[in-house]
Amino acid sequence: MLLERLSTAFGPPGQEDEVREILRQEITPHVDKIWTDALGNLLAEKRGSVQGAPRVLLAAHMDEVALMVTHIDKNGYLRFRTMGGIDQRVLVSKLVLVGPQKVPGVIGSKAIHLLTPEEREKAFHLRDLYIDIGAGTREEAEALVSIGDGVVFNSSFCHLGDGRVRGKALDDRVGCSALVEILQRRYPVTLVAAFTVQEEVGLRGGRVVAFGEEIDLALVLEATTAFDVPDSKPHETVTCLGQGPALTIMDSTLIADPNLLTILRETALEQGIPYQLRRTGGGGTDGGAIHLTEGGVPTAVLAVPCRYLHSPASVIELNDYRHLVDLTDAFLAKFMERRTKLG
Amino acid sequence: MKNILQRLIQAFGPSGREEEIRSVLREELAGSGLELKTDVLGNLIATKAGRGGRLMIAAHMDEIGLLVTHIDDKGFLRFTPIGGQDPKNLLGSRVIFANGIMGTIGGEKIKDAKEFKLEKLYIDIGATAAAEAKELVAIGSMAVFVPHFTCQGNRIIGKSLDNRAGCALLLAVIRDLPPVDYQIDFVFSVQEEVGLRGARTAAYHLEPHLALAVDVTRTGDTPESGPMAVELGGGPAIKVKDTSLISHPRVRGLLEKAAKERDIPFQLEVLLRGGTDAGSIHLSRAGVPSGVISIPTRYVHSPAEMIDYRDLTRAATLLSAFMQQDQLFMAP
Numbered sequence: 001m002l003l004e005r006l007s008t009a010f011g012p013p014g015q016e017d018e019v020r021e022i023l024r025q026e027i028t029p030h031v032d033k034i035w036t037d038a039l040g041n042l043l044a045e046k047r048g049s050v051q052g053a054p055r056v057l058l059a060a061h062m063d064e065v066a067l068m069v070t071h072i073d074k075n076g077y078l079r080f081r082t083m084g085g086i087d088q089r090v091l092v093s094k095l096v097l098v099g100p101q102k103v104p105g106v107i108g109s110k111a112i113h114l115l116t117p118e119e120r121e122k123a124f125h126l127r128d129l130y131i132d133i134g135a136g137t138r139e140e141a142e143a144l145v146s147i148g149d150g151v152v153f154n155s156s157f158c159h160l161g162d163g164r165v166r167g168k169a170l171d172d173r174v175g176c177s178a179l180v181e182i183l184q185r186r187y188p189v190t191l192v193a194a195f196t197v198q199e200e201v202g203l204r205g206g207r208v209v210a211f212g213e214e215i216d217l218a219l220v221l222e223a224t225t226a227f228d229v230p231d232s233k234p235h236e237t238v239t240c241l242g243q244g245p246a247l248t249i250m251d252s253t254l255i256a257d258p259n260l261l262t263i264l265r266e267t268a269l270e271q272g273i274p275y276q277l278r279r280t281g282g283g284g285t286d287g288g289a290i291h292l293t294e295g296g297v298p299t300a301v302l303a304v305p306c307r308y309l310h311s312p313a314s315v316i317e318l319n320d321y322r323h324l325v326d327l328t329d330a331f332l333a334k335f336m337e338r339r340t341k342l343g
Numbered sequence: 344m345k346n347i348l349q350r351l352i353q354a355f356g357p358s359g360r361e362e363e364i365r366s367v368l369r370e371e372l373a374g375s376g377l378e379l380k381t382d383v384l385g386n387l388i389a390t391k392a393g394r395g396g397r398l399m400i401a402a403h404m405d406e407i408g409l410l411v412t413h414i415d416d417k418g419f420l421r422f423t424p425i426g427g428q429d430p431k432n433l434l435g436s437r438v439i440f441a442n443g444i445m446g447t448i449g450g451e452k453i454k455d456a457k458e459f460k461l462e463k464l465y466i467d468i469g470a471t472a473a474a475e476a477k478e479l480v481a482i483g484s485m486a487v488f489v490p491h492f493t494c495q496g497n498r499i500i501g502k503s504l505d506n507r508a509g510c511a512l513l514l515a516v517i518r519d520l521p522p523v524d525y526q527i528d529f530v531f532s533v534q535e536e537v538g539l540r541g542a543r544t545a546a547y548h549l550e551p552h553l554a555l556a557v558d559v560t561r562t563g564d565t566p567e568s569g570p571m572a573v574e575l576g577g578g579p580a581i582k583v584k585d586t587s588l589i590s591h592p593r594v595r596g597l598l599e600k601a602a603k604e605r606d607i608p609f610q611l612e613v614l615l616r617g618g619t620d621a622g623s624i625h626l627s628r629a630g631v632p633s634g635v636i637s638i639p640t641r642y643v644h645s646p647a648e649m650i651d652y653r654d655l656t657r658a659a660t661l662l663s664a665f666m667q668q669d670q671l672f673m674a675p
Contacts (some may be wrong), residue, residue, distance in 0.1 A: 050441040235413035249483040250410055250425065255359030255534060275484045281423030296383035296485040296544035 012066030012150025035315030048190040053162035054216035060175030061199030067151035074136030084200030089123040099140035099149035105133040153312035175221035206286030210293035219285040222304035239305035245324035253288020267329040351507040373597025393526040396672035399551035402509035403535030418470030426536030439488040488646040502623035505650040508555040542620035546627035556621035560637035578608030579658035585614035587622020594634030601664035
């Protein structure tokens with residue numbers, strides 16, 4: 001399963017090479033043109049079947065939240081900082097992979113026997129944590145890793161229950177996987193696919209992908225928070241697993257184009273594809289950067305609801321993923337007719 | 344200008360849903376002789392063609408609002424803010440949706456003032472069940488403060504004076520456009536309240552050589568207010584800096600010169616927190632020398648903002664005088 005390969009691939013912000021290589025191999029047979037830009041975004045063009053049809057940018061980010069090695073001490077322990085929104089409290093005792101060679105390690109801290117009663121009440125802070133890769137000296141560690149190496153969670157990908165999967169980096173490897181599926185078909189519209197870098201550290205790759213490409217509209221394929229868990233109140237769920245892809249009305253970076261939203265919702269209704277509206281004004285995606293490119297780009301976001309986002313183990317429902325692909329597919333197939341109807 | 348301002352205030356226009364305010368502005372601009380255009384994000388651009396340079400003047404037409412995120416079993420609505428909303432201002436306020444449905448904002452019982460956050464508030468539209476509420480509004484519906492407009496002496500109290508006052512000012516200047524040769528693009532911008540977004544794409548598209556934003560600013564003249572050397576009735580403010588912009592010294596200088604030549608009282612404004620469209624315009628492409636004319640306003644982002652009408656008329660005179668300055672554009 002492509003999603004599994006993508007989920008377990010190594011792709012901290014700025015170090016997306018492994019993810020990019022998988023995607024390049026997957027899409028090369030299906031696109032008319034493929035290139036990597038100066039920041040490392042993987043771009044591809046697939047011409048539409050209709051001459052002069054709109055150019056649609058489809059974006060998904062390749063990077064994942066991660067850590068970066070910032071110091072190697074004389075005993076071979078690694079100190080680190082976070083890249084992107086990682087909850088420090090989840091880090092202790094996690095298995096990790098360091099650097100492109102994927103050197104295994106564990107995030108260490110004081111063991112429970114040694115904690116004072118007050119310390120047991122508090123979460124570990126970044127300064128209390130370190131990565132242990134089994135090295136005994138700085139030299140030993142430096143033979144395996146170096147300062148600046150990205151660090152990702154060492155999480156297996158597995159099927160949970162009936163039709164759900166668990167893995168790291170589902171944000172946004174689900175979007176990458178969906179975009180690969182979309183690129184296998186030809187549509188009336190021309191597709192410009194952008195697998196972006198550095199989304200998790202500030203929508204950076206997304207800021208440049210639409211530039212100079214004469215994009216008429218953009219769809220961002222993402223993963224978004226699902227908070228349908230014990231103790232959340234009904235108005236706090238944001239999205240729920242199993243209710244279909246979530247459409248964004250507004251987040252902290254983008255107010256989705258109302259016409260695109262209408263077309264997406266009408267398409268979903270007509271095709272019988274379930275969808276839900278994302279019920280928060282927070283968060284952000286590459287859409288925030290893309291819609292402000294040049295003179296402006298009408299932009300919408302479709303996202304797979306995802307529990308425990310940015311943690312070592314996120315959970316999605318595969319049907320939501322499938323319906324995101326279906327809705328994107330139907331949107332692209334019918335866009336030109338629907339746009340005409342809209343006037 | 345009061346009548347126009349009153350009309351603009353009546354129009355619905357939270358960030359991203361500026362259709363109604365845009366169509367009111369379009370009507371007001373119909374006889375102006377300017378070329379009107381709505382761009383991709385919804386900015387309304389009124390252009391006076393000309394030669395020798397391009398001046399962009401922006402006033403945002405959007406207002407802060409609320410977005411419905413949840414409708415509960417009993418028909419109460421939860422919401423997320425659109426732009427900078429203060430829970431203190433919201434509790435007890437009346438809001439209105441695009442379709443005219445009104446609601447009042449209530450709050451959960453809280454034990455500690457520190458818990459008093461937006462998440463504790465809800466909109467009550469008088470519905471008794473979810474189904475009834477869903478016939479009136481939907482998740483994604485947007486609401487704004489209920490419009491009102493009061494003139495009392497020189498003062499005006501109203502909702503969304505931020506920035507319908509700036510829009511009214513631009514309309515007044517357009518009605519009495521000074522005879523200049525260069526091109527002027529008046530931009531009634533969208534989505535300023537959520538991050539100066541509309542002005543950013545408009546500036547890219549228009550490629551101005553010089554830009555001004557017209558917006559409101561805070562004052563420091565109320566009881567125990569934070570320090571700020573701007574007061575109501577002291578004349579328009581010429582911005583020195585805010586969080587988004589350090590005004591271009593040349594533009595600021597030309598504004599001060601214009602004010603002095605015409606004996607227009609003015610104040611220099613240093614705003615500690617906040618920004619305007621000029622913040623995104625001045626960073627467009629290779630950079631645009633930019634400045635701001637501000638209308639001193641009390642209780643910004645509350646349901647009842649207050650300005651002094653004389654500041655508004657003097658700001659219009661100042662803008663007009665600025666437009667007639669010699670050598671507005673820097674020599675190439």
